Amino acid sequence: MKVLEIEQITKKAGRRTLVGDMSFDIMQGDVCGFVGPNGAGKTTLIRMITGLIRPGEGKIRIEGFDVQRDRMKALGQVGAIVESPIFFPYMSGRDNLLNLVKLHPNISKEKRAPRVDEVLRIVGLEGRGKDKVKTYSLGMKQRLGIAQALLGDPKLIILDEPANGLDPMGIRELRNLILELNEKHGITFFVSSHLLDELQRICSRFVIIKEGRLVWQGTQEQWQQMAGSRSLEDHFVEMMTS
Numbered sequence: 203m204k205v206l207e208i209e210q211i212t213k214k215a216g217r218r219t220l221v222g223d224m225s226f227d228i229m230q231g232d233v234c235g236f237v238g239p240n241g242a243g244k245t246t247l248i249r250m251i252t253g254l255i256r257p258g259e260g261k262i263r264i265e266g267f268d269v270q271r272d273r274m275k276a277l278g279q280v281g282a283i284v285e286s287p288i289f290f291p292y293m294s295g296r297d298n299l300l301n302l303v304k305l306h307p308n309i310s311k312e313k314r315a316p317r318v319d320e321v322l323r324i325v326g327l328e329g330r331g332k333d334k335v336k337t338y339s340l341g342m343k344q345r346l347g348i349a350q351a352l353l354g355d356p357k358l359i360i361l362d363e364p365a366n367g368l369d370p371m372g373i374r375e376l377r378n379l380i381l382e383l384n385e386k387h388g389i390t391f392f393v394s395s396h397l398l399d400e401l402q403r404i405c406s407r408f409v410i411i412k413e414g415r416l417v418w419q420g421t422q423e424q425w426q427q428m429a430g431s432r433s434l435e436d437h438f439v440e441m442m443t444s
């Protein structure tokens with residue numbers, strides 16, 4: 203079952219091609235790493251998937267719904283943290299989520315607070331939900347961001363460089379949370395990052411891009427086979443410089 207379909211997507215800025223004729227699918231249950239050097243077009247593609255900008259050409263489908271034609275249904279299946287999540291620092295994590303849950307029309311008024319408490323529990327913030335966000339560590343803010351992404355019960359979660367700025371403990375917590383959400387809740391992930399070692403620990407698949415073009419996609423095992431005795435990092439650098 204395809205959760206995300208990227209079909210011949212092109213996006214230009216003036217004459218410059220930011221993303222060119224890109225196609226790939228993400229299947230249900232994948233944790234897919236999205237890698238490419240700085241400026242490769244990762245954020246641009248993610249912004250198109252999450253409906254923040256329009257593709258110039260091509261189609262994006264989420265759970266079969268076209269993001270342009272069936273926007274509400276398509277985006278209703280996705281939770282995303284694209285730029286660092288912004289919460290009101292002087293409000294508690296729980297109150298921030300109680301505000302944000304109102305944006306989900308499919309969650310009735312009576313179900314809002316229980317849903318907020320449920321997602322706080324899932325991300326391990328139940329004990330800190332009533333504290334102001336300004337007292338949270340970056341790792342906790344990131345988990346609150348994932349809690350926000352979970353509110354609408356998404357099939358797919360998209361994270362754009364989620365480990366940025368996190369310390370090793372925060373990275374480990376994030377890793378465990380992604381794996382738990384994938385394994386226990388069946389959520390498919392599409393995660394952009396420059397931390398190949400980290401992605402290697404969690405990803406079943408990879409999509410590799412360079413200068414707006416797809417370079418390679420496949421399973422981690424296939425990549426390992428291709429890389430042979432080289433590390434994925436060495437092989438990645440080779441792909442990017444050849």
Ligand SMILES: Nc1ncnc2c1ncn2[C@@H]1O[C@H](COP(=O)(O)OP(=O)(O)OP(=O)(O)O)[C@@H](O)[C@H]1O
Pocket residue numbers: 215220238239240241242243244245246247
């Ligand atoms: N609106 C725009 N107009 C012109 N150029 C843009 C625009 N948005 C992005 N770019 C350029 O498109 C290229 C791709 O940017 P993008 O942020 O998608 O890359 P990225 O792969 O996410 O990079 P990074 O790993 O550094 O986050 C960059 O060279 C960027 O400067």
